Amino acid sequence: MDWQQELGLTWRIAKLRIAAQMQFQGSFLMQLFGNSIMTIMEIVTVVIFFQQFPALGGWTLDEVLLLYAMCAIAFEIADTMQNGLDLVPEQVRTGDFDRLLTRPISVYLQAITLDISVRHIGKTILAFGLFCWAWLRLDLALTSETLLLLTSAWICGIALFIAIFTLGAIVSFWTVGSIEVVNAISYGGSDLAQYPIHIYRRWFRTIFIWLIPIGFVIYYPTLIILDKPDPLGFAPIAPAIGPLLTIAFVALVSLLWRQGVNHYHSTGS
């Protein structure tokens, strides 16, 4: 089977999963609302902070909200797409993962489409709305350069977050224990990237700039678009090095995924 057929099949699976969720409309709407209110309260928290304080690391409310939205768009899209990976640890534990290995399409694509959580769509729309609102308030111009920066930020951001979520599934091939550590990196990573990364201590931000390049991928494009002072001094190299580090990180994770699948021994009686 070639890759086009494979993607076509994956898309059909995804559509079925979405249709299945729509069957329970009341429950779906309630979850959609519940998820959206979470984002709304997070934004409210930022706004209240700015009522008490004039700036955060030299950034104004509108600027921080733009950064917040930049990160949230990438994170929410990634979170919508990755939901199936959350089910992998349970499948590995019970041995249900076997079924994925018997089918003739990519194990990873099957794993990622085990569940598509449409309920995250509300958060994605909210994040995009916030982005547009902050963009207009800041009176930013949409040039070909900013468009390129935005596209690269979102593509890299989505890839990076999905890769981090994948790490959680990979860990489960070796240990049945908690994957909470990986959750701390994914949810923590998105939380910390919603604020200007230079406010963190050196050792902490170094991890999230160089190792998990979320700083290069989200913070720097925003900083360049906003034309803010660059306290860390990586702005000239950021647009090039961000995608490179993302590719390296994704490559490493996909290597680990293969190792993990090979390591998987079914369970049974």
Place this chain on the structure above:
Amino acid sequence: MRIYLEIARLAIHQQLAYRAATLAGLFTNSVFGVILGSVMLGFYGSVEGDCVNGWSPDDAITLIWINQSLLVVMYLWGWWDVSRTIQTGAIASDFLRPISWYGLWLSRDFGRALPAIFLRMVPTLAIGWLLFDISLPATPARGLWFLIAVILGVWVSFSIRLLSNLLAFWLIDHRGLAAVWLTLTTFLSGMAMPIAFFPEPLRTIAELLPFQAVLMSPINTWLGKGDPLLIIAVQMIWIVALVILCSIALKRGERRLVVQGG
């Protein structure tokens, strides 16, 4: 009474079994402590003078780390054990037990919370002290009041959770409610910032709700903000009020309960 102590003892054993999960949890709490603490200090860097609405940067950082340390102790979020027994009908057999239904769940919850105080609260506070130099209770008395406020906070938290779980008598699917609940309790308990930062009338509303008695009460005793006796008294009033509300909800809910089976 002995039976409830035994239930609590079993719950403690259950908690102690998950050592890897404890370490992972400490890691998570620390990561968020560092993130939220840095954001807080970042904001404080932008103001002249030291205090914002009576809160110094040290106070605010201490709030962030105490909140992280109490997250699992209070367990305000994602506890739907009782609503599950309503959905499955297992609650009917819980009612048949020769012990108090309320006592059963309360002792289970204290059995869950007590080990968390030693395994999660104390280490997280120690990490916060090492990394962010959070302020320690100025006097031994404050430390003691803090412990009392934590224990009572668990009880308030349990009562709030029980009440929201009992809503399952009226709702079939609690997941939407759970998400709204998580958000509102997080916000109104003072998780992200002291309630004193809220604009009016939100601040007054938050102070009149029971959520502040879960996290803000222990924090205020630790930092010596307000009369500790008054703080403890307010917590106790909430416990009594919520127990009454729970028993009303339970009586009404029981009548609605339909258990299918065979």
